[in-house]
Amino acid sequence: MSNLIVINTSFNPWYNLALEEYLLDKVTDYDNILFLWQNANTVVIGRNQNAWRECRTELLESEGGKLARRSTGGGAVYHDSGNLNFSFILPRSSQDFLIQAGIITKAVGKFGINAYVNGRNDIVTDQGKFSGNAFTYRKNRALHHGTVLVDVDREKLGRYLQVSKEKMQIKGIKSVQSRIVNLKEYDSGITVERVRDAIMQAFVEEFGQCEIADCSKEIDIFDRKFDMAEVHRTYEIYSSWEFRYGEAPKFDIEWANRFSWGEVVIHLTLKNGVIIKSRIYSDALDELFIANIRQCFDNVPFKKKDMAEAVVKQHPDSPMAKDIAEYILSKEM
Structure with a gap:
């Protein structure tokens, strides 16, 4: 069994999502892949969501932010440099949400934080949610990706996201900010880099030794390992207005x-x-x-x-x- 850990330093959401899709569809030499990445000042909506309903798009873009649409279902999320994204890409026959979520809970447990799975796709502590997760599948491969809130800007998260009153009532919350927790609230010494290292360690403990492609250490590693022309073709789709926004809703x-x-x-x-x-x-x-x-x-x-x-x-x-x-x-x- 061969495993791969991919670490990207780009904060561009369209590039990160394009690379993620490439790893899912084109990289077949590895059984299990962990992709770790970050976005800057970005709202990411689910595959089937209405951008205008979920996000204050004009405000976001006027303040230099980006809107992205991902390939998976689920709701809208806010990403900034205080958030770490993880993607597990595995054989469809062996993927198990609880095993993958266990890697995340084990990683944060290294900081003395007790975390557990709650509901359909959340990883939480007793104080709130710090990780939302979503999934998509191919014939033989599965993608499970999610967030880890380390030190996310709560104020921007609350300003950019539009959460329906019905959802907040069902969740029993007054605002989207009140539902989440940053891991840094438990320990001021926690950083995105330390959490990233802990997730990598937990992944290796679960699946065994891994090859690592880290573009922060080898600037041309992606060019040597991957077909970057294919990644950039997919990037053009993810970055297009048509894909991100779709048709403006006009209805009776x-x-x-x-x-x-x-x-x-x-x-x-x-x-x-x-x-x-x-x-x-x-x-x-x-x-x-x-x-x-x-x-x-x-x-x-x-x-x-x-x-x-x-x-x-x-x-x-x-x-x-x-x-x-x-x-x-x-x-x-």
Whole structure:
């Protein structure tokens, strides 16, 4: 079994996400890969989210920040130099969220911090959440990535992110800032570099010895190991306005509901009683499910029964599809 640790020094979110996708899709010589990276003053939204709904985009960009869209599901997060991102890329057959999350809890445990998995994708302490996690899959490979809040700027996080009232009510919180905790609050001596080293050590303890590609020590290591032309082609996609923002939402009807597995926002444009255009946005972790139903109401009559049937038809065995159908049938129209 061969393992690889990749350490990048770029703070550009579009480049980091492009490199991550390259490691997932193109680097097949290693069983287990750990990619450690950081972004500067960035809001990263989930694959199926509406940028304008999740982020104060004009404020972010006016203050020199960047908006990025990742390949995984889940909600919007704020990244700055006080946050460390990790990506586990593993064989799909052997990936296990609890094992990977255990690497993170073991790493922070080296600083005397007791951390554990809570809910569908969070790693927390008794004082709050410091790591949100998300996932995507290929035929034979899996990606699990997440954040580690070491010393994130809470004020900017609260100003840039727009969290729905429904989500805060369900989570029992007054603001997005009150839900999180920085590891530095436990020990003023904790730094991103020390946490990075602890995660690397825990990864080696779990999977065995690793080859290391660290561009801070070998400036041309990526050029020698990877096809950087391919990475830059993917970068052009991640950095494009079309990918990050998509089509500006114009619609006649908006429905929003939070289910146990995430929030769903449905936009409908009508003509003569028929839905001529639809979009579905969500922070659900199952990004493929949302992607597959995003336009399922197109050309469907604006009637509850027809709409419920349309979403279930896409995924007849999915509990999530049935939840959405039941919600539609409950609407007053």
